[in-house]
Amino acid sequence: MKHKTSVLIVNSKAKSGKVFQVPTHIIVNWRKYAFFLVLLFIAFFFVSGFLIYQNTSRFYQERLDRANYVRSRIDLDKALKSFASIDSGVFRINALLQQKGFEKMKIDNMGGVSSSFDITRINAYADFYQKQIWDLENKLNTVPLGLPSGGEITSSFGYRSNPFTRGGAEFHSGVDYRGHVGDSIKATGSGIVIFAGFKAGYGRCIIIEHKNNMQTLYGHLRQIGVEKGEWVNSGQLIGLMGSSGRSTGPHLHYEIIENGEYNDPEKFVSTDDEKEDYG
Numbered sequence: 001m002k003h004k005t006s007v008l009i010v011n012s013k014a015k016s017g018k019v020f021q022v023p024t025h026i027i028v029n030w031r032k033y034a035f036f037l038v039l040l041f042i043a044f045f046f047v048s049g050f051l052i053y054q055n056t057s058r059f060y061q062e063r064l065d066r067a068n069y070v071r072s073r074i075d076l077d078k079a080l081k082s083f084a085s086i087d088s089g090v091f092r093i094n095a096l097l098q099q100k101g102f103e104k105m106k107i108d109n110m111g112g113v114s115s116s117f118d119i120t121r122i123n124a125y126a127d128f129y130q131k132q133i134w135d136l137e138n139k140l141n142t143v144p145l146g147l148p149s150g151g152e153i154t155s156s157f158g159y160r161s162n163p164f165t166r167g168g169a170e171f172h173s174g175v176d177y178r179g180h181v182g183d184s185i186k187a188t189g190s191g192i193v194i195f196a197g198f199k200a201g202y203g204r205c206i207i208i209e210h211k212n213n214m215q216t217l218y219g220h221l222r223q224i225g226v227e228k229g230e231w232v233n234s235g236q237l238i239g240l241m242g243s244s245g246r247s248t249g250p251h252l253h254y255e256i257i258e259n260g261e262y263n264d265p266e267k268f269v270s271t272d273d274e275k276e277d278y279g
């Protein structure tokens with residue numbers, strides 16, 4: 001039988017008190033027990049503190065390792081050189097376009113990427129050039145470039161002897177491409193069809209209005225595949241080659257009109273004749 005001590009708790013308002021039986025050694029050794037409890041509390045405090053510290057430090061270590069890894073994978077010099085190369089490329093394309101007379105097609109470059117290139121702004125740089133290249137693509141699409149059909153040139157732009165009147169010189173306002181009846185005729189640039197029908201001399205004819213006050217004309221067609229007011233994309237099939245109108249055989253008469261003046265379409269196909277200018 002353990003030795004116990006009775007404790008009587010009396011409420012001054014209550015009629016009867018309550019009697020508790022408490023082991024005597026608790027009352028005798030209460031300091032020891034209190035000390036033990038405090039010790040337990042301190043131990044708990046330290047252990048939990050240590051565990052929290054350990055977890056957060058591991059978390060930060062992992063983050064730090066990841067950051068170091070990412071940094072080790074980035075070659076700042078290489079990125080700098082790449083962006084400088086893109087920048088000068090955009091500058092050269094710009095110069096080339098302006099040399100070819102496309103003043104309105106100016107695209108922006110950053111004017112050289114400096115050595116103070118900040119890698120944290122890499123997304124801003126990438127966005128900038130992405131937009132410029134998109135812009136350039138859109139602009140180039142609107143300019144009539146390249147061939148409207150396959151086939152060799154049978155008559156160039158400019159003055160030529162008139163095949164109909166014989167002897168008299170005549171101004172040829174475009175280029176003639178020989179081919180076969182039914183050959184594909186493609187729009188050389190995107191734009192709006194402003195004429196699609198029969199035109200004196202030209203036979204079945206399509207005129208497309210491009211940006212920068214430029215128009216392209218496709219004549220002597222067998223068949224017209226677009227309607228007035230229609231938007232056409234660069235490279236889109238718009239009709240078939242024929243010999244309608246004032247024509248001596250199946251061919252495409254192709255014109256480029258800029259600001260109301262006839263331009264030599266061959267300038268928009270080949271750049272060979274201007275190569276010496278770059279020297």
Ligand SMILES: [Zn+2]
Binds near residue numbers: 175176252
């Ligand atoms: Zn012609």
